[in-house]
Amino acid sequence: MPPDPAQSDASQPDSGQPNASQREAPDLVQLDAAAPAADPLPPLFGLDTAALSARMVQAGEPAWRGRQLAEALYRQQVAELDEITTLPKALRTRLDAEGWRVGRPAIAQVFQSVDGTERYLVQAEGAGSETVETVWMPEGDNGESGDGTDADQPQAPGSTDPVQRATICVSSQIGCAVNCQFCLTAKLGLQRNLTAGEIAGQVVAVFARHGVQVGRDRINLVFMGMGEPFLNYANFSAAVRLLVTEAGLSPQRMTVSTSGIVPGIELFAQEPVEFRPKLAISLNAPNDEVRSELMPINRKWPIEAVIEAVRRVQLRPRERITFEYVLLGGVTDRPVHAREVARLVRRTGLPAKVNLIAWNPGPGIAYSMPTSSDVEAFKATLAAAGIPAYLRRPRGRDIYAACGQLKRTIEG
Numbered sequence: 001m002p003p004d005p006a007q008s009d010a011s012q013p014d015s016g017q018p019n020a021s022q023r024e025a026p027d028l029v030q031l032d033a034a035a036p037a038a039d040p041l042p043p044l045f046g047l048d049t050a051a052l053s054a055r056m057v058q059a060g061e062p063a064w065r066g067r068q069l070a071e072a073l074y075r076q077q078v079a080e081l082d083e084i085t086t087l088p089k090a091l092r093t094r095l096d097a098e099g100w101r102v103g104r105p106a107i108a109q110v111f112q113s114v115d116g117t118e119r120y121l122v123q124a125e126g127a128g129s130e131t132v133e134t135v136w137m138p139e140g141d142n143g144e145s146g147d148g149t150d151a152d153q154p155q156a157p158g159s160t161d162p163v164q165r166a167t168i169c170v171s172s173q174i175g176c177a178v179n180c181q182f183c184l185t186a187k188l189g190l191q192r193n194l195t196a197g198e199i200a201g202q203v204v205a206v207f208a209r210h211g212v213q214v215g216r217d218r219i220n221l222v223f224m225g226m227g228e229p230f231l232n233y234a235n236f237s238a239a240v241r242l243l244v245t246e247a248g249l250s251p252q253r254m255t256v257s258t259s260g261i262v263p264g265i266e267l268f269a270q271e272p273v274e275f276r277p278k279l280a281i282s283l284n285a286p287n288d289e290v291r292s293e294l295m296p297i298n299r300k301w302p303i304e305a306v307i308e309a310v311r312r313v314q315l316r317p318r319e320r321i322t323f324e325y326v327l328l329g330g331v332t333d334r335p336v337h338a339r340e341v342a343r344l345v346r347r348t349g350l351p352a353k354v355n356l357i358a359w360n361p362g363p364g365i366a367y368s369m370p371t372s373s374d375v376e377a378f379k380a381t382l383a384a385a386g387i388p389a390y391l392r393r394p395r396g397r398d399i400y401a402a403c404g405q406l407k408r409t410i411e412g
């Protein structure tokens, strides 16, 4: 096992064509690559109430100041110490002089699609020009349909405010080592893991931009942006805890997608239900042979091993496992594939649904989009076999915000 999967994959040639070495199963079992070097005075954002309280005590303040800080960082979405008006002005000035800072990731650039989708380059605090991508999809992309999410929950009684409905697609790593052949992000290789604060910070930064009020607005999170969350498990899981306990989000409004990292799924299965998002498996092929070609990770953990791990997740009432399935023209979208997927899903015995995604083209990736009639026929075949199937609406294709298209320009 190499010490850091980033080293091997980041050096892959960017020829645009799958080649033999790219199709090797990545030799990665490591769930947490090396964290960035420790900072003597790390940002406050990313710490929970207990840790913030400890920091306040360390600064000679009462512990309950930690609760005020947490409220300001995660609920009021402040980005600067000086905006935390629950702290006395003199204390804010002193903390600032001592080098304390909020340190929330900031939106550095915005790309707006004609369909209302926004793609952001989000810059970690103190990370120079390094950015990660986050996407805001007003009204979502139909991805949550039929998976137990209460998407049409009525407005809170007595509230007259307009309710925002959106899905935020969150990144867990900069780049990705998994090397799915149809994915633009794969071409970056893995640059580095994001910290818990950098993962949760994408969400809070987008909340601040759109004035999101948790409890009023219907926001779903999907951990389906850049990276494989289960290869950065500890930080992903810590980010979920921050978003649930500090920002007040429900884990039932979060979905994490994995390419099938079995040790990660096993850890996920042990999460207490109050911190466990819903699970999506990025299946993308009807059998191991095709899947190993498209997703080399399948050679390490084939479909049956993934399903076996998924069976250990204790689902909530009405919750379903989602199988994400990217339709590649001529490669995975044939009627025979649809029948095979239906048999595969039925054989798992899991309460499940299939989300179909018509492949989004990206430069240097040699696949074709499926025709809309083939997409409809695929969906109808699944439905006829009794498998709930939904078509994800393509969002933000014109700004490279759609599934599999996230790839920032690497500077420097």
Ligand code: SF4
Residues within 6 Å of the ligand: 176, 177, 178, 179, 180, 183, 184, 185, 186, 225, 226, 227, 228, 259, 404
């Ligand atoms: S599809 Fe997901 S897991 Fe696969 S390379 Fe892209 S970002 Fe990584």
